[in-house]
Amino acid sequence: MTGLKGRLTPYLLILPGGLWLTAFFAIPLIFMASVSLMTGNLIDGFTQTWHWQNYTDAIGTYGDKIVRSLWYGLLATAACIALAYPAAYWIAFKGGRHKSTWLFLLLLPFFVSFVLRTISWKLVLTDNGPVLGPLKSWGLLPDGFHVLDSGFAVVSGLTYNFLPFMILPIYVALERIDYRVIEAAYDLYAGRFEAFRRVVLPLSLPGVFAGVIMTFVPVTSDYVNASVLGGPGNTMIGNVIQSEYFTQSNYHTASALSFALMALLLAGIFAYARALGTKDVLEAAAR
């Protein structure tokens, strides 16, 4: 690459995509930040008044929904790790020739549209639906057994929908482990548990980290599961933002809440990276 033309090439390549992301990703965020400090209503219009109180008002009113969303997000992410790890472990080390087949089977739900998948999960949990109905009539479950419209139903739906996002990165991290390292641990008289705790687990943490980033953010800001499975008593912050935009037309409140949510999630991710101790985790996740 010589001369001005050669040095310009990467910028020219980036230009169209960069402009698109500027116009429809960066600038909208600036608009939202600006709207979040406005006052007014839909009929009289909104004016910029640098009304920082929008944030304290919104968080004061909907603080409980934010806390609930973070709580559900944590529960679902933890459930995803607990459910995904053993399966990823088995496929990575014992899957043999059929590794990709097993992964494919675990990814099958992704071929069904997200909203439809959630509705089908609701059908599974419906009181006298095709799954709970027979279980009740065979006496395997008590007649009064009821799951829908509960926090548990929401968390189960979130876990169901985002589990593959956790399985894949953990699997990739485990698959990358050189088996000779584990054998070395055995040669040094580590038991199965010791070898797992001191060799396999630390080496797989970058995968868990990537999985947490890929699940915690979408899970916490989701509103589809809460509104299909949770009923009116278990709404999350996403439901609030959605209805503030579409039903109440309180654009300033909705914008302030969205911004607060983004800030919270970013802070959460960074705190989590810190808690894991090192920045190598971040570097490993970026690799």
Add this chain to the structure above:
Amino acid sequence: MTTTVTSPAPAAPPRPRRRNPLRGRGLQAYTILLVAWLVLPVAVMILFGFNDTHSKQNFQWEGFTLKWYARLFEKKDLTTALVNSLTIALLTTVFATVLGTLVGLALGRYRFRGQGVANLVMFAAISCPELVMGASLLSMFVALETPRGYLTILAAHVMFSVSFVAITVRARAVGLDPRIEEAAKDLGAGPLTTFRLVTLPMIMPGVVSGAMLAFALSVDDFIITNFTSGATQTFPLWVWSSTRTGTPPQVNVMGTLIFAVGVLLAVVNIAASRRRARNT
């Protein structure tokens, strides 16, 4: 794992390594259960496309029928929504693949000032909550009084797909040997010819998987579409709005057909890449 024993050292103490055959079995059984759980709602969805239901709520099994397959396109607005979803996904794939491939090439193939910022923007666009993206787009469209509809959905879908295509292509472009392109230039190829005959074929697997990712993300997107759609419907939006009044069996049938086509394409794709791998 192979344990080839070469010249056993008699003095070595026996390894404390007993293999418990049940342990692996337990995990295998668990994995099978997990697959069963993940597939159960899919099976229920397929099954209830064959349900001879007479009420608006389709959750009570009333017998087998094929009539919903025959009456698949009976609901006009559902069909329109599906067509919208498919055309938006196709257009998104075209735009996002072109834009994202160029960005991915720049990030993977060159070193330049501002590269760190560009990488950071890609990461931010991928990890930003969809809710925030959708809400901010709506804020902008409201402020600018942009009428929302097909075009705003398309613009949003291209926006969130570009970064996914870019990192997929970047991963492929990073591994390229720059000497191959130089050789093409030495042989008298211009920049465009070099790109068409040398660079593009080498990054093609990345471009193809990026394009498939863009299509899958676009056709399934709900949250961002919900904020940018106005009165235009896509398949996920239509399904969403039907949850209040009752989801008709046609939705299950369309879900089943999309599922079948998706799985078929994936299997063909895997088989083709296996054959390629065997031949090379």
